[in-house]
Amino acid sequence: GAVVSQHPSRVICKSGTSVKIECRSLDFQATTMFWYRQFPKQSLMLMATSNEGSKATYEQGVEKDKFLINHASLTLSTLTVTSAHPEDSSFYICSARSGPRRTEAFFGQGTRLTVV
Amino acid sequence: AQSVTQPDIHITVSEGASLELRCNYSYGATPYLFWYVQSPGQGLQLLLKYFSGDTLVQGIKGFEAEFKRSQSSFNLRKPSVHWSDAAEYFCSYMDTGRRALTFGSGTRLQVQP
Numbered sequence: 001g002a003v004v005s006q007h008p009s010r011v012i013c014k015s016g017t018s019v020k021i022e023c024r025s026l027d028f029q030a031t032t033m034f035w036y037r038q039f040p041k042q043s044l045m046l047m048a049t050s051n052e053g054s055k056a057t058y059e060q061g062v063e064k065d066k067f068l069i070n071h072a073s074l075t076l077s078t079l080t081v082t083s084a085h086p087e088d089s090s091f092y093i094c095s096a097r098s099g100p101r102r103t104e105a106f107f108g109q110g111t112r113l114t115v116v
Numbered sequence: 117a118q119s120v121t122q123p124d125i126h127i128t129v130s131e132g133a134s135l136e137l138r139c140n141y142s143y144g145a146t147p148y149l150f151w152y153v154q155s156p157g158q159g160l161q162l163l164l165k166y167f168s169g170d171t172l173v174q175g176i177k178g179f180e181a182e183f184k185r186s187q188s189s190f191n192l193r194k195p196s197v198h199w200s201d202a203a204e205y206f207c208s209y210m211d212t213g214r215r216a217l218t219f220g221s222g223t224r225l226q227v228q229p
Contacts, residue, residue, distance in 0.1 A: 006159070034216055043206065043219045044160075093159055095217070103148055103167065103210060105217060107159040 002028045004096050006108030013084055013115055021079045021111045023094030029074035030096035034105065035067075038091040050077055084115040118143045120190075120207045122220035129197050130228045137192040137223050139207030148210035149190045150217065151181055155203045163205075166190060177201070202227045 003026040013019045023033060032051050036044040048064075050056040050071035058064045066088075068080040077096075081088055091112050095105040121140045129135055141147055148167050152160040164175025171183040181192045190207060207220040 004159075032215070043221045044217075046216050046218070049216055091157075095160075097215065103215070104162065104165065107152075107161070109159045110157065112157065 002026075002096075002098070002106045004030075004094065004106045004108040006094055006111055008111060009109055010112045011114070013113070015085055015115055016083055018080055018082045019084060019113060021081075021092055021094075021113075023077045023079070023096065023108050025075045025096045025098075025106070028096075028098045030077070031074065031099055032097045033071055033077040034095045034097075035069060035077075035079050036093045036095070038093060038110075040091075044093060047079075081113065084113070086115045089113055089115045118147070118209065118211070118218070120149075120209050120218065120220040122205075122207055122223050124223045125221070126224045126226070128226040128228060131199050132196050135192075135194045135197045135201070135225070137205050137207075137225070139190045139192065139220060140188050141190060141207075141209055142188065143209060145212075148212065149181075149183065150208045150210070151175065151179070151190075151192045152206045152208060152219075153177075153203045154206065154222075160206065163192070197225075197227055199227045199229065201225060 005024045007022045035047045038044045047062045048056045048058045050069050056069035071077040093110040094108045097105045119142045150165045151163040163179045164173045166173045166183045205223045208217045
């Protein structure tokens with residue numbers, strides 16, 4: 001089956017610094033990638049949708065200048081949390097789809113971000 | 117607004133017992149519906165999906181779900197639960213525009229020995 005690898009699985013950073021999370025599709029080309037955020041004991045909330053080679057589309061209420069998404073290749077998307085604050089601590093999960101007509105998305109293992 | 121609702125936050129069943137997790141959807145047309153499972157600190161694994169056709173869908177790990185338009189439901193079932201099934205289960209639907217998934221609030225399944 002299709003594999004999506006997310007790195008790192010855990011990261012701790014100091015308040016005010018930036019942290020980058022990578023999402024890679026290992027055995028397929030991902031034309032679309034999605035980034036989700038999950039607070040403890042809560043559901044996944046879509047943050048943004050990115051299509052390869054174009055700007056990401058952010059959901060309402062998500063600060064695009066704070067959560068920078070780059071989808072420069074068909075196998076890699078990155079989420080950079082800039083000037084992180086403790087309230088940004090969360091579980092971030094990416095998913096990838098191999099084409100516009102594809103209905104199944106494959107999920108990465110998630111990244112636990114802790115801002116201290 | 118389009119949504120999926122999972123009425124049960126937490127369910128506990130005994131190992132070997134049957135399981136049914138509820139999911140209700142609110143959507144004008146026939147939605148694309150999914151069930152995912154998430155183990156602690158992990159990503160999501162697709163159990164099964166429904167787009168059209170046969171309303172009883174078979175998935176992995178012995179799970180099945182039945183789409184009932186009259187009840188706006190897509191409940192997940194398993195005849196005999198194993199201890200390894202303890203996890204968080206999410207019902208979701210796909211937005212046919214963006215083709216992004218919207219998730220229900222999740223149901224945490226605990227399995228007693």
